[in-house]
Amino acid sequence: MQLHFYNSLTRKQEPFTPLDAKRVRFYTCGPTVYNFAHIGNFRAYVFEDILRRTLKFAGYDVCQVMNLTDVDDKTIRGARENHVSLNAYTQPYKDAFFEDLKTLHIESAEFYPAATDPKYIQKMIALVETLIAKGLAYKSDDGSVYFKVAAFPNYGKLSRLDRSTLRSGVRINNDEYEKEGVGDFAVWKAWDPADGDVVWDAPFGRGRPGWHLECSAMGMDLLGETFDLHTGGIDNLFPHHENEIAQAEGATGKPFVHTWMHCAHLRVGGEKMSKSLGNFYTLRDLLAKGCTGREIRYVLLQGQYRQPLNFTFSGLDDARKAFERIDGFVARLNSCHAAQQPAPFAGTFLAQFSDAMADDLNLPEAFAALFGLIREGNAALDKNEPVGGVMEALQSIDRVLGVIFWNNAKSDAEIPADIQQLLNNRAQARAEKRWADSDTLRDKLRDSGWDVRDSKDGQTLKRIPR
C-alpha cells in the first residue's frame, strides 16, 4: 500500500516514504490548555487520528507526539485572574482534553509532552543557547531573546511569505522597537511582573519560552533532529510552523521535517469556527444537546481534510440516520451464524477503501466504499447469497475510521422488565395473528421510548434516541 500525501512544503502530492523503513515519526500541534477545546480544534485532532490510523493500516509503526501548551499569555492570564497557580489552572483543561479525545475515539499518541516539564524547559534553553551561539538569535534591551530572521536565508520556505512586502499598517507591535527586524520573533520572553511566579532561570536571563520554541525543542528531543511528518491546522502554517523550521534547522543545519500536512478549518455559517469570533461549539456543548461523540466524529470525517468543512446541525441528523443503516447492517451480519462462502465484492470494496485512504486520505471516497459494501452486503443477504469476509472487511475499514463499531450496545442491552413484558405479549399476539393488538403494543412501546420492528427473524427492539 503506497501512501500519497500532499506536502505543504512542496505544495504537491507526493509518495510517502518514512525515513525509517518501518516506523513513522510524526508531530502534531496540540491544544493550548486555557479553555475547553471546540469542535473546530477537534477537526484537526480527528484528522491526525485518521492519519495515524492510516499509517498503521498501511503497516507502519507510529511514534506520534502531541504537545500540550501549558504556558503562554492566555494560560498565565487565566491563572492570574482565577488566583491559582499556573498548573492548578491548566490541569482541569488537560484532563478535559483527554476525556474529549476518548469521547471521539481518538487513539492516544505515544507522547504528550507539556511545555512546562522541567526536562523540556532545559531542552528549550539549550536550543536558545545554540541559536545565540550561531548568531541566529540575540538578546534585546528588555531581556527577551529574538530569532534573527535576516540571518536565516531559508526563512519563508514553507509559507512563501515575503516579510518585506507585508501589508502596510497591519503590523503594529508594541515590542517592535525592541527587535532588530520587523519579522523577528521571540524565542524567550523576559520575565514580566504579570507573569508572577511563572519563570525559569536561563543563562541569557529569567523568563519563559516562546510558543514556537516549544515545538521545535520537544519535537527534536522525542523524534530526532529530522522526522517524517508534522501536522496542524492551516492557521499554524504561518508563523508557527515557519518559525519552528527556522529554529530547528537554524540550530542543526539539517532538514527538520520531511512532510508538512495542514488541515483546513471547520466552518460555521461560512466562517471559520474560532474562539475569537465567538461562533464555536465545544464538544461538551454538543453532548449537552444530546449529540453523541460518535455523531460528532462522523461529521468531522465527512470532508477531505484540505477542504473547509461546514458544520451544521442537520449534518448531525444525517449522521444519526447513517448509523441506523450501518448498525442495521452489522446486526444483520451478526445474526448470520452459518459459515459463509467468501463474498466476491468484499475484497473489491476493501480495495476501494484502501486506495481512497492512500490517496491523501480521501475520506469521502472511503465512505463511498463503505456504503457500497453495505449495499452489496444487504443485497446478498436479501438473496441468501454468501457474505463471507464482509464482517472482516468492515473491521479492517473501522481500524481507520473508528466509527462503525462503537461500544454503544450497553444502553440497549438493559431492557426493563415492563418493556420485556410488552415485548413478550406482542410476540404472543403476533403468533396468534392478533394484528390490532400487535399494533397497539407497538404504539405503547414507542410511547415508552422503545422502537420495535419486525423481520422474518422476529422483533428487533431499539431505544429511541432523544
Place this chain on the structure above:
RNA sequence: GGUGCGAUGGCCGAGUGGCUAGGCAGAGGUCUGCAAAACCUCGUACAGCGGUUCGAACCCGCUUCGCACCUCCA
C-alpha cells in the same frame, strides 16, 4: 496590497478531459398482515462569459462571489 484555497443537483460532499461518487432528504416500485428495514429505479448538478479539444464539471483566460493566512488561533 501580498500568499493560498474555493464556487458541484433540496442539503452535505467526492470527482480534475470521454465511463454510477457517496450520505441525507424526495418520487415510483419489489417484499411485508401493517409499519419499518432492505433492495431496484429516478432527478437530465457542475457560478458566469470566452478559449483549447473530436469531446470540458475537469485544461487556459477573464468576470462575479466567498473563505483563509499575512496578528494569538486546529
